[in-house]
Amino acid sequence: MEAISTSIAVGMAAALTGFLASYQNVFYYFHECCRNEWISFNKTGLQVDLERKLFGQHIASRVVVKALTGFMNNKNPKKPLVLSLHGWTGTGKNFVSQLMANNIFRRGMESGFVHQFVATAHFPHASQINTYKAQLQEWVRGNVSICGRSMFIFDEMDKMHPGLIDSIKPFLDYYDNLDGVSYRQATFVFLSNAGGESITRVVLDFWKAGRDREEIQLKDLERAMSLEVFNNKNSGFWHTSLIDKNLIDFFVPFLPLEYRHVRMCALAEMEAQKMNLDEDMANEVAKDMIYSPKEERVFSVKGCKTIASKLEYYR
Numbered sequence: 001m002e003a004i005s006t007s008i009a010v011g012m013a014a015a016l017t018g019f020l021a022s023y024q025n026v027f028y029y030f031h032e033c034c035r036n037e038w039i040s041f042n043k044t045g046l047q048v049d050l051e052r053k054l055f056g057q058h059i060a061s062r063v064v065v066k067a068l069t070g071f072m073n074n075k076n077p078k079k080p081l082v083l084s085l086h087g088w089t090g091t092g093k094n095f096v097s098q099l100m101a102n103n104i105f106r107r108g109m110e111s112g113f114v115h116q117f118v119a120t121a122h123f124p125h126a127s128q129i130n131t132y133k134a135q136l137q138e139w140v141r142g143n144v145s146i147c148g149r150s151m152f153i154f155d156e157m158d159k160m161h162p163g164l165i166d167s168i169k170p171f172l173d174y175y176d177n178l179d180g181v182s183y184r185q186a187t188f189v190f191l192s193n194a195g196g197e198s199i200t201r202v203v204l205d206f207w208k209a210g211r212d213r214e215e216i217q218l219k220d221l222e223r224a225m226s227l228e229v230f231n232n233k234n235s236g237f238w239h240t241s242l243i244d245k246n247l248i249d250f251f252v253p254f255l256p257l258e259y260r261h262v263r264m265c266a267l268a269e270m271e272a273q274k275m276n277l278d279e280d281m282a283n284e285v286a287k288d289m290i291y292s293p294k295e296e297r298v299f300s301v302k303g304c305k306t307i308a309s310k311l312e313y314y315r
């Protein structure tokens with residue numbers, strides 16, 4: 001009798017465990033959690049997105065795919081992935097961050113594991129730097145302890161207070177863990193306009209020499225770009241040892257966009273807004289943008305920014 005009741009109890013416990021496990025699976029199917037169902041890198045998806053949606057950025061596309069593939073496939077990275085995206089306004093830095101998030105997190109930028117900071121909006125007052133430092137450190141620590149695969153995007157990095165950049169430095173380093181939290185699976189993406197002038201100079205030289213833009217390689221830009229970032233006294237980077245200490249894994253240059261790219265942006269935006277594709281309107285929009293330098297007028301000063309609002313006007 002006793003044996004029967006024991007086996008019934010064991011059976012019930014097993015059934016309950018099974019029920020709880022499947023309940024948990026159903027729960028996590030609908031509620032985002034730090035598991036593979038919600039976070040997994042889709043390399044092909046990223047490649048396709050970059051090929052189809054990102055215009056004129058052959059180097060950035062290549063570097064981003066390479067960096068993420070290596071990092072996401074490594075079960076035991078030695079440090080978090082740190083990408084620094086540089087270039088003129090409107091050339092696609094935020095856009096690429098979104099494409100990255102979309103191909104790692106099922107909820108993309110809406111994911112609770114993707115965190116975006118904008119220097120001027122989130123940390124506007126230099127006098128409150130100590131409060132910001134403490135808040136930022138706690139925010140990063142808290143979120144990484146919930147999910148190691150968290151992604152942090154820092155926009156306007158060049159406007160960020162040097163002290164604030166310094167305060168996140170330990171998270172980017174090769175530490176096994178800090179106070180019991182390991183940051184090695186996390187991704188940090190820094191966006192800035194620093195380096196934009198140097199990048200433009202190199203692209204202009206290629207253009208003047210009649211060379212194909214696609215011939216430009218990362219090495220053609222890297223040196224000029226890092227010199228500008230280093231020497232720019234207004235840039236937050238200048239004060240810090242992020243670059244000094246090799247904490248940035250990849251510099252990702254964004255090239256200034258030309259008329260043909262702006263045109264493609266206009267067509268893409270029409271598609272996004274479910275409008276009929278109108279080549280003439282795309283030409284008009286592209287023609288109305290301002291191009292620099294003064295004599296050559298090759299590069300759109302605002303890149304593809306403001307295209308969406310311009311379309312409203314032409315409709």
Ligand SMILES: Nc1ncnc2c1ncn2[C@@H]1O[C@H](COP(=O)(O)OP(=O)(O)OP(=O)(O)O)[C@@H](O)[C@H]1O
Nearest residue numbers: 053054055088089090091092093094095265304305
């Ligand atoms: N290279 C590009 N290819 C396709 N679309 C682009 C590209 N660059 C910009 N766009 C479009 O323009 C919009 C604005 O660009 P985005 O915000 O990515 O620029 P940014 O480089 O981050 O600029 P900023 O330095 O001012 O923040 C994007 O949402 C996208 O729709």
